[in-house]
Amino acid sequence: MKIVLILLGSPRKNGNSAVLAEQVGAGASSGGATVKSIILHDLNIKPCRGCRNCQKEEANGCVINDDMQDIYPLLREADVIVLASPVYWFTFSAQLKLCIDRWYAVGIGERNIFAGKELALLLVYADSDPFISGGVNALRSFQDICRYLNAKMAGMVYGSAREEGEIRNNHEIMEKAFRLGVELATRC
Ligand SMILES: Cc1cc2nc3c(=O)[nH]c(=O)nc-3n(C[C@H](O)[C@H](O)[C@H](O)COP(=O)(O)O)c2cc1C
Secondary structure: OOEEEEEEOOOOOOOHHHHHHHHHHHHHHHOOOEEEEEEHHHOOOOOOOOOOHHHOOOOOOOOOOOOHHHHHHHHHHOOEEEEEEEOEOOEOOHHHHHHHHOOHHHHOHHHOOOOOOEEEEEEEEOOOOHHHHOHHHHHHHHHHHHHHHOOEEEEEEEEEOOOOOHHHHOHHHHHHHHHHHHHHHHOO
């Protein structure tokens, strides 16, 4: 049975990226996966200090004692990690970026826990054009992150919506998100 971990990067609990995440979660559950979701905005996640203590030979993870310490084991056990984010200022939300920065402790060289895992991205932006909105920046960053981590790019679902939950009216993207969830749970 696969474990799917969803990291929610929006402060809006019923926002558009959360709606897509719910769809992916529903699809993945229907495909037999165990789904866990984390609302990053509710947690105390400090920025990476760049101290590189985590890269010392004797190091045992990140030295910052905050809620990221509870997330590391969940990242480790997950088969699939789904990043769900609004576009804020032409890229991921700060909430998600803070979390990704802290992957430094577990994403480099022999410490890389992401190699071979599947990563997926759910992204929502207000402008209808993914270039003007900055959505492409986040999509490109996601591609680079997957490549760097030797993770498999398992899928990207993205589209435009502005008001909280408005994305529900977009049946095509809702269906896409559900189908991605099923695939994530069932793909070998
Ligand atoms: C601080 C802030 C920055 C934003 N920056 C952008 C942006 O650069 N490009 C864009 O298309 N939409 C931008 N938006 C709009 C959101 O991406 C859009 O409303 C999205 O649906 C929010 O997703 P959510 O409901 O999951 O939070 C911004 C919204 C906020 C609050």
